Amino acid sequence: MDQDNDAAPVGYMERTRRYYRALGYSNDYKWSRYDDVPFAPLKRPLAESKVTIVTTTSPPGGPRDGNRKLKEVWSGPTTDTPSDLHTEFMAWDKETTHTRDRETYLPILALQALVAEGRIGGLTDRFHGVPTTYSQGQTLEQDAPDIVRRCQEDNADIALLVPM
Amino acid sequence: MSLVARALEAEGIPTVVLGSGRDIVEYCGVPRFLFTDFPLGNPCGPPYERQAQAEIAAQALDLFETASAPRTTVQAPQLWPEGEGWRHVYNFIGPENRDALRAEGEARRQRQDQERQSVAKAS
Numbered sequence: 001m002d003q004d005n006d007a008a009p010v011g012y013m014e015r016t017r018r019y020y021r022a023l024g025y026s027n028d029y030k031w032s033r034y035d036d037v038p039f040a041p042l043k044r045p046l047a048e049s050k051v052t053i054v055t056t057t058s059p060p061g062g063p064r065d066g067n068r069k070l071k072e073v074w075s076g077p078t079t080d081t082p083s084d085l086h087t088e089f090m091a092w093d094k095e096t097t098h099t100r101d102r103e104t105y106l107p108i109l110a111l112q113a114l115v116a117e118g119r120i121g122g123l124t125d126r127f128h129g130v131p132t133t134y135s136q137g138q139t140l141e142q143d144a145p146d147i148v149r150r151c152q153e154d155n156a157d158i159a160l161l162v163p164m
Numbered sequence: 165m166s167l168v169a170r171a172l173e174a175e176g177i178p179t180v181v182l183g184s185g186r187d188i189v190e191y192c193g194v195p196r197f198l199f200t201d202f203p204l205g206n207p208c209g210p211p212y213e214r215q216a217q218a219e220i221a222a223q224a225l226d227l228f229e230t231a232s233a234p235r236t237t238v239q240a241p242q243l244w245p246e247g248e249g250w251r252h253v254y255n256f257i258g259p260e261n262r263d264a265l266r267a268e269g270e271a272r273r274q275r276q277d278q279e280r281q282s283v284a285k286a287s
Contacts, residue, residue: 007201007248009186009187009199009201010186010187010251010254011187012185012186012187012188012204012254013187013188013191014187015254015255016255018255018257019255019257019265022257022262022265022266022269023265023266023268023269023272024266024269024270024273025269031188031191031192032166032167032191032192033191033192033193034170034192034193035193036193037170037173037193037194037195037234037235038170038173038174038195038234039173039178039195039233039234040172040173040174040175040176040177040178040179040195041178042178042228042229043176043178046225046228046229049228051225054165054168056165087205091204092203092204092205092254093203093204093205093250093253093254094205095253095254096203096205096246096250096253096254097202097203097205097206097210097211097250098205098211099205099206100211101206101211101212103208103209103214103217104205104206104207104208104209104210104211104217105205105206105207105208106208107182107208107209107217107220107221109214109217110208110217110218110220110221110222111221113218113221114218114221114222114225119222119225120225130165130168132165136167139167139168140167140171143168144167144168144170144171144172145171147168147171147172148171148172148175148177151172151177152175152177156177157177157178158177158178158179158180158228159169159172159177159178159179159180160179160180160182160221160224160225161165161168161169161172161179161180161181161182161183162165162181162182162183162207162208163165163166163181163183163185163189163207164204164205164207
């Protein structure tokens with residue numbers, strides 16, 4: 001156990017490597033890495049821009065509830081949003097915290113307040129989900145294009161992406 | 165999620181990633197990143213802390229205006245309300261749980277083998 005109690009950010013890549021080795025897996029996960037990073041400018045002022053949210057959570061209901069679509073791209077409404085999106089199978093710090101407050105990972109109320117203040121032009125009618133998979137091929141070839149298409153259908157100008 | 169950010173930007177939709185796994189997001193490389201230094205699971209703020217959550221959402225939106233080049237990271241100033249002890253908890257490995265982790269890994273691999281076999285039978 002590293003005893004340093006300073007406020008340095010946690011090194012999750014190294015910690016994950018060590019953890020999976022301790023579980024007995026011999027091949028380390030390889031995270032994606034790119035030299036070039038695209039950068040799209042704002043098309044219109046923020047106060048006129050419609051924002052969407054993308055989450056890595058899954059729709060409510062786990063496998064025991066018959067939910068077989070935990071790893072597929074999905075969309076949900078930003079009004080009357082379910083309070084209990086599925087987060088249990090995901091990797092997060094279940095000992096320290098919990099996800100019973102949906103606003104901790106899907107900031108719909110916070111963004112609605114900023115719309116009301118005039119800081120942003122609006123919030124799309126839907127948010128979108130792209131559950132994390134270990135297959136970067138699936139993310140690149142299927143899931144990411146699917147999210148792009150859904151954002152375009154909703155006329156989203158900007159996107160807030162919230163990984164768990 | 166970093167790959168999704170890249171795809172959206174390539175189609176002209178600016179993005180901000182709001183997350184707590186700083187090294188993973190920065191390793192991939194994204195245009196704009198608001199880093200919240202919290203335990204994984206609550207990137208938008210501690211549970212039921214509406215004021216902190218509102219401030220963090222506003223900081224994320226600010227980045228759309230203030231970032232002028234890709235790989236811009238801003239760290240939110242909010243602190244986890246229960247102190248810094250959480251930093252050691254996630255994926256902890258120590259002498260006291262090494263054997264349990266090895267057994268868990270074995271059980272997991274057996275489950276995965278069974279799932280693969282049942283998929284192969286079904287197809």
